[in-house]
C-alpha cells in the first residue's frame with residue numbers, strides 16, 4: 001500500500017487530465033507527470049495506452065500515486081468499435097485481441113523479472129495461448145436486480161427497475177443490460193431486457209440496496225458448452241412471494257429458451273447485509289434438473305449451480321493440455337509413481353493426467369468438501385482408476401502424512417488467487433519431488449513463489465500464458481520447475 005508521504009507532483013483527491021503511456025500488470029494504465037522536479041508515475045486502472053483521461057488521485061507516495069478513472073476524454077488510436085454493451089467486467093473489449101495479448105505477455109513476464117528475479121524469463125517463455133473464443137466464452141453469469149439505476153445520458157442515478165450489472169464501484173446502483181455484452185451467451189443476454197420487463201410487470205419490487213428491501217434480487221445463469229443448455233437460479237426474498245407465480249415464470253422462460261432450459265432453481269435470500277453473496281439462502285429446484293454436464297478433453301463433469309468450474313471451458317481445455325504436456329514431458333517421472341494434485345478443486349487436472357499415464361497414482365487435495373465429493377463422483381463417472389481425493393487444507397494434510405516425503409516425483413499446484421502460504425510452500429518443498437507444474441491465476445504471487453522455489457533448489461524451466469479471460473486484465477500461467 002502506498003503511504004501518504006508527500007511528493008511535489010500531486011495531492012490526494014486532485015482531479016487531473018492524464019495521458020496514458022503504458023500498461024502495468026493487472027490492468028493499470030501508466031501516466032507520467034514530468035516537470036523540472038523530474039518524472040512521477042500515476043497508475044489509473046482500466047485505462048489504455050493512448051487514452052487521454054480525467055482521473056482523481058486516491059493515494060500518493062513519494063514515488064507514485066494511484067488514481068481512479070472519472071472518464072475517458074479521448075480514446076486510444078488502437079480502439080475499435082464492437083457491437084456489444086460495455087460492462088465493468090470487460091474493460092478492454094474495444095482493444096483488438098492481439099494488442100491485449102501483447103500487453104498481458106509483456107506485463108506478466110516483467111513481473112517474473114522484477115519479483116521472481118528471473119532475468120532470462122524471455123528465454124524460458126514457451127507459448128502464449130489465446131482463448132479459442134474471443135467472445136461469448138463464459139459459462140456463468142450473475143445479474144443483479146436493483147431499484148436504483150443509472151441514466152447514461154444525464155450521468156446520474158434514477159429510481160427505475162433494473163436488471164444487469166452493478167456500476168463499477170457503486171454497490172447499490174444497477175445498470176440495465178439492454179443487449180449482449182459479448183462475454184456470455186448471446187441469446188440469453190439479448191433477452192435479459194425481456195426478463196426484466198416480465199419481472200417489472202409482476203408489480204413486485206426489485207431490491208433497494210440502501211433501504212434493504214424488495215423482492216427480486218439476482219438472476220444467475222450457468223451454461224454447458226457441451227449440451228448448449230442453460231440452468232437458471234432466481235434469487236428473491238420471501239416478501240411478496242405469495243403474489244409471484246413461479247409456474248408462469250417457468251412458462252415465460254420456456255417460451256424463450258425452449259429445450260435449452262435445463263432447470264430453474266428458486267433461492268430465497270432474506271439477508272439484508274450490503275455485500276450478501278447472491279446465492280446464499282434456501283434453494284429449491286422448481287423445474288427440470290439441478291445439474292448440467294460439461295465436457296473437457298473428452299471427460300464429462302457434472303456441475304451444480306454452486307460448484308467451482310472453469311469459467312471458460314474451451315480455454316480451460318487449452319490450459320489443461322499445457323499442464324498435462326508439462327506433467328508428462330518426462331513420462332518416467334509419472335508412470336508407476338505418485339503424482340500430487342494440490343488445490344485440486346473438482347479434480348479435473350488429476351483425472352486428465354490419470355487418463356493419459358500408466359499406473360500413476362494421483363492424490364488430490366482441496367479444502368472444499370463439496371468439490372472433493374464432485375471430484376470423486378466425476379472420477380467414477382469417467383471410470384478413471386488410481387485416484388484418491390482428500391478434503392483438507394494442503395498444509396495440514398502434508399503435516400498429517402509424512403509418509404509421502406521422497407515418494408513423489410511430480411507435484412501439480414493450482415492455488416487460489418492469494419497464492420501458497422510460505423509455510424505450506426515449505427512443506428511442499430520438503431516432499432522433495434523432482435519437479436512441480438505450477439498453475440496460477442495470479443502471476444504476482446507465482447512470481448514471488450518462483451524466487452522462494454529457486455532458493456530451495458527448483459529452477460524455472462518453462463512458462464506459458466493462457467488468456468482465459470479476454471477483455472479483462474486476468475491471465476493464467478503454467479510454469480514448470482525442476483530440481484537443479
Ligand SMILES: C[S@@+](CC[C@H](N)C(=O)[O-])C[C@H]1O[C@@H](n2cnc3c(N)ncnc32)[C@H](O)[C@@H]1O
Nearest residue numbers: 343344345346366367368392393394414415416
Ligand atoms: C484455482 S482453484 C483450482 C481449480 C482446479 N485445479 C481446477 O482446475 O478445477 C484453487 C483451489 O484451491 C482450493 N484451496 C484454497 N485454499 C486451500 C487450502 N489451504 N488447502 C487446500 N485447498 C485450498 C480452493 O478450494 C480451490 O478449489
